[in-house]
Amino acid sequence: MLYEKSYYERLLKEELSPTKKQAGKKGFLIKLFLVVLLVVTPFFYFFTYIDVLEGCSIFISPSLIEMSNLTIKKAITIVKNYSLQDYKNLCKHVTTISPNLGCGGFEGGCYYDNERGVIYISTSNRNLLNAPPIIVHEVCHVMQRAEKRPFDESECYHKDTVFWKGMVQY
Amino acid sequence: MLSQRYGILERHGAILVKKLGTFLKRILALLVSFVVIFSLSYFILTRLAFIDLFTPCFIWIDGDSFRGDVRTIHQALVSLKKENPLEFIKACTCVSEIHEGFCTGIAPDVSTRSPVNSNDYVWPDACYLAGSKVIYIKPDKSQSLTTVSERMQSIRKYSEKSRIFWETRKTN
Numbered sequence A: 001m002l003y004e005k006s007y008y009e010r011l012l013k014e015e016l017s018p019t020k021k022q023a024g025k026k027g028f029l030i031k032l033f034l035v036v037l038l039v040v041t042p043f044f045y046f047f048t049y050i051d052v053l054e055g056c057s058i059f060i061s062p063s064l065i066e067m068s069n070l071t072i073k074k075a076i077t078i079v080k081n082y083s084l085q086d087y088k089n090l091c092k093h094v095t096t097i098s099p100n101l102g103c104g105g106f107e108g109g110c111y112y113d114n115e116r117g118v119i120y121i122s123t124s125n126r127n128l129l130n131a132p133p134i135i136v137h138e139v140c141h142v143m144q145r146a147e148k149r150p151f152d153e154s155e156c157y158h159k160d161t162v163f164w165k166g167m168v169q170y
Numbered sequence B: 001m002l003s004q005r006y007g008i009l010e011r012h013g014a015i016l017v018k019k020l021g022t023f024l025k026r027i028l029a030l031l032v033s034f035v036v037i038f039s040l041s042y043f044i045l046t047r048l049a050f051i052d053l054f055t056p057c058f059i060w061i062d063g064d065s066f067r068g069d070v071r072t073i074h075q076a077l078v079s080l081k082k083e084n085p086l087e088f089i090k091a092c093t094c095v096s097e098i099h100e101g102f103c104t105g106i107a108p109d110v111s112t113r114s115p116v117n118s119n120d121y122v123w124p125d126a127c128y129l130a131g132s133k134v135i136y137i138k139p140d141k142s143q144s145l146t147t148v149s150e151r152m153q154s155i156r157k158y159s160e161k162s163r164i165f166w167e168t169r170k171t172n
Helices: A002-047 A069-082 A084-093 A131-146 A153-167 B002-048 B070-083 B085-094 B145-171
Strands: A048-051 A056-060 A096-098 A118-121 B049-052 B057-062 B097-100 B126-129 B134-137
Touching: A002 A048, A002 A056, A002 A069, A048 A069, A056 A069, A056 A084, A069 A084, A069 A131, A069 A153, A084 A131, A118 A131, A131 A153, B002 B049, B049 B070, B057 B070, B057 B085, B070 B085, B070 B097, B070 B145, B085 B145, B126 B145, B134 B145
Parallel strands: A056 A096, A096 A118, B057 B097, B097 B134
Antiparallel strands: A048 A056, B049 B057, B126 B134
16 A cells, blocks of 8 residues: 555656646647737737838737728838838838828828827728828828928829829729 | 457457548548538638639639629639630739729829819729739629620730739849
8 A cells, every 4th residue: 555655656746747747838838829829910910011121110000990901011012012212211210000090081191290100091991092102192291200391292292193103004 | 268369359350440430430521621621712712812723823803892793804814714825824923913993093194183183084994003913993793795805805904014013123
């Protein structure tokens, strides 16, 4: 009886415990993987634009009205492929893009002087025709502020018009 | 003694058959679930995209369910494959999305950006968005052969524009 007790004690201490610990570690890793898969990945997918090669990271805030985050991400890619300088300015000076309604209303954009690094792109979901020129327009206002130039709508309208006419090919 | 041995063998055989049965059942269940999942995914994907596994070709189609009909886009792509396989391969390589929508915005000869002020301008039936692999085609509910043919011509024309954009970008 004594022999049996000591045998089981030893088994518990020496053999079973590490297995339990290993199982616990495995369980923790699986949970961590699931958390990453279900929470972190969708967060990065829907709410961030990251371009490691160009050193660009932009937060795209959630919006219940437009739900156009993925369209905005596509629009940023179009700006990158079509006008690299505008893309570089966007990456350098803009930290957040809000798809919520701003002063530009529906299918518009907005830049508030008191919100540095934030632009509003309230184009509707899946509308890729308007989103890229509006990004270029708002980046133009951001640049005016960064270069301490006066707020000038006509300069930015000209920029987005030139961009639009080049981007949309008939 | 012999009968005992025979008994053991029989028991082992039974266990082996049982194990083999379980293994085959698992394989069958896996195969069935794979076929079901694959068919379901294929069914859903073919509603959202044009898929040709043999070319291979995958183009997202974003239809306008009120004013358009995606079936004519599918037909246009099938016709293009039949008529000109090389152009079809080009479309598969240079186009990733086809949107049913109007190319309205700033007309090339209208200075204002609001489409309201440029009502007189006749908007083209399709357009290509430089910097992307996206084509816009005007929504059309008609299922006539003319519509299919027009759409096929649009896909052909704007695939070429996309190819030119990406090749120029590569060489620059």
